[in-house]
Amino acid sequence: MRRFLTLISLLCLAIPAGVSISGCSRDPGANYCNGLGYGMKITDVAVISLSPATTGISLAYGQTTNVSTPAATTCKSSSATVASYSYGTTNNQLVDIAPSGSICAGTWNRNSGGGIGNYTICNPPNPLPSTNGLPYSVAYITASADSIVSNPVPVFVHAPATSVSLVTTSLSGATGQQCYSQGAQGGQGAQAALDVQVCYAGADNKQYLLCAPSSVNTANSACPGGFAPGVTSVPSCSTSVGILSYSVNNTAIAAISSNTITNQAVITAVHPGTTAITAYLSGSGSSAGFFSTCPPKSISVALASGATTGSITQGVTQDLVTTVYDTQNYAITGLSLTYQSTDPADISVSGNGAISTTYPGTASIYAICEPPSCNPAPIYETGLFGTGLPVSSNPVTITTPGTASDYLWFGAPGQSQYIFPINLLYGSVGASIRLPYVPNSMVADPLGNFIYFGSPHELMTFSTSTNSVTTQNTNAPGVVLAVSPDGSMVLVNDQDRKIFYLLSNSGGQTMSLNGLGTAAAWTPDSKTLYITGTDVITGKPTLWVYNANTGWKPEDLSSSTGGSKSLAITIPSVGAYLSGSAGFSTVAHTWCPTGTVGDFSSFAFYPASGDSFDVQTDVLTATTDGNHILGAAVVGSETTLNDIAVDIVPAECSLSAALSTNGKLVTTTPLDLSVNATAVNQIVASPASNLAFVTYSAAGANTNAVLPYYQPNTIDPTKPGTVSYLPLTTQSGGVSPSAPLAGIFTPDDKLFFVSTSGDNMIHEIDVPTLTDKLQISPNLPACTPGSIDLGCTYSGTDSVVPATAIAVKPRSTT
DSSP: OHHHHHHHHHHHHHSOTTOOOTTSOOOGGGGBTTSSSSSSBTTSOOEEEOSOTTTOEEEETTOEEEOOOOEEEOTTSSBOOOSOOEEEESOTTTOEEOTTOEEESSEEOOSOOTTOOTTOOEEOOSSOOOBTTBSEEEEEEEEEETTEEOOOEEEEEEOOEEEEEEEEEETTOOSSOOSBOTTTTTTSOOEEEEEEEEEEEOTTSOEEEEEOOTTOOTTTOSSTTOSOTTOOOOOOHHHHTOOOEEEESOTTTEEEEEOTTTOOEEEEEOSSEEEEEEEEETTEEEEEEEEEEOOEEEEEEEOTTSOSEEEOOTTOEEEOEEEEEETTSOEEOSOOOEEEESOTTTEEEOTTSEEEEOSSEEEEEEEEEOTTTSSOOOGGGTTGGGTTSOEEBOOEEEEEOSOOEEEEEEEOTTTOSEEEEEETTTTEEOOOEEOSSOOSEEEEOTTSSEEEEEBSSOEEEEETTTTEEEEEETTOOBEEEEEOTTSOEEEEEETTTTEEEEEETTSOEEEEEEOEEEEEEEOTTSSEEEEEEEOTTTOOEEEEEEETTTEEEEEEOTTTTSSOSOEEEOSSSSEEEEOOOTTSOEEEEESOOEEETTEEEEEESSOEEEEEEOOOOSEEEEOTTSSEEEEEEEETTEEEEEEEEEEEOOSBOOSSSOOSEEEEESOSSOEEEOSOOSEEEEEEEOTTSSOEEEEEEOOTTOOSOEEEEEEOOSSOTTSOOEEEEEEOOOOTTSOOOOEEEEEEEOTTSSEEEEEEESSOOEEEEETTTTEEEEEEOOOEEOOOTTTTSTTOOOOOOOSEEOOOEEEEEEEOOO
């Protein structure tokens, strides 16, 4: 061993200068920051950083907070270990700090006695600070350890804020800016600097301005008292109460960022709408105000060619070109528009504006920006700079040429427990289908997937694909009043309990409402539901409107329509026309609210639009081209028809009298329908909007009934069209029809099916030639009142009854 150690020693002495072998030398300087073997070691604390270094801490009198944990690093910028920190303050009468790091805007209690622990009570500063006559001041705190002192952190101590109000300053230099455009700066969105003005309560309890941007003065101050007595100017809030932070309630409308150099908050317009902005001062948030991204002023939709009418081959998909400009005339992109088709079963449109043609037909396509999915605003700020209001586009009329076959179902609610199917492709008449109960109503969804039958016992859902009842909902008895265009919602009115049920198509109940309904209809976008009927509490005729954004809104109709039996939704969905009983008017209700922005109690949602026509109408319908509202009524011994030419303004709403629905009576004297009617049942407008049939009931002794039809003036909708009559065929040796009861167009606009009383037949009308070319007997068995057929209201003696309800679904011809 001794020889080995001697050898190692000789080797070390023999190594040339500049060459080392590990284990044979040491470098004592490597452990020191200067590398010279003395001074601060690389494991010692070199820097202590205390946050927030630039923004500081904001505290109201007597408020407390905890200092953030200091960060200690070595001279090598690695983390250093500190056993404990000591804290200091430049003014312990203004900002006191406990050994634990708890900060008091004033002074902590010490040696209070009575079992009260030290540093548990924060007493406001005494005397209170005053800077140029304003109640605020600044002190600085530090943290230290191992003889190293941190950076100073300012603590702003001030009177408690009674309110914080947002002040925005456009970064583009624009003045008087109300809303900010999404694309005003090369598609990046207009930006504004966020600042606030802060109010405090003076000794006289008046609210005075504590701090504000230089643009705020006594005249435009949000503080009722303006400047405090003796004060001629106030500082910026960042130098007096600290730099505030902000959050945006709806990040789809605006985004907030911060300039890392100036710590200035910047807000950027994203999508149209108004959102609340929260400002954080003294550790707590306060609703400071609202920011608005400018809403659409116009929405234009067209085909790729630029045309607004066109033909698309069946099975072909074509995209719409949608152009939107805001109220500052800048283009907008990325909106959550709702595209809608008046014939979704044949010609549908996706959420991005792609038109798909499944079957031949005619449809009008629209785009709508409707809150809350597009251009939203807090409900109490509806209308602020035009936000919170719907905007509609022009229509694009699409025709898919060809002829489709159809399935049809005929029923007689209240009179028969059976329905009768027909398959037009094979000309076959199916076997009658017996329902679980006698229905009191029959309404198909516009997509043709289901037919809903109401009854006093349950809601029966009939699948058109299986030709069978698939669901029986005993929790929703009543009359089916309407099915939403997208097929997702069903409205049922239990007229015994006088309750409305709004159901999902799966049967789940979403909400209920007390009332007795007479008619209901959805807007084409399935977002708004109108119901007419009687308020069971007041006993008054009422219009209810349901919208996901505004909820239920009732309106008394006593002084306007006197009670409405029918309503028609204008195209696009900017309101509804309500029929007027004898001695009252036919009135339109728009989707544009009236009121004062910010005063929710003054709002009238879906108010009367100013369209009020002193004509009686029992039944109304709207043409799909948006040009006409047609109404008919039995007035004394006459049956009349009225044509209201509608001019729908496809633009933004406003909280004023300038509303979006404007109508004009085509003739001051109603057109006479020369039929012997006891009641008008329907006005059925064609998909192409160039023809409308009128169905009615008549006394049993009536013979040789005709089917009246109206052809609007397609060249000038403000001028009258023509009334004509289509003879209904009596089969050889058969009974003459006494009245056309109910009718429906096939979606391809080639056929019109109408049921008739007297002969109890179904007449197939060829629309191009306006001839009755085929008669079909459904032979619907009459129900028997009483315990045998529960819900039966039939009082006649015949074994069969005429159909009074029809549903149609397109089908392929292959």
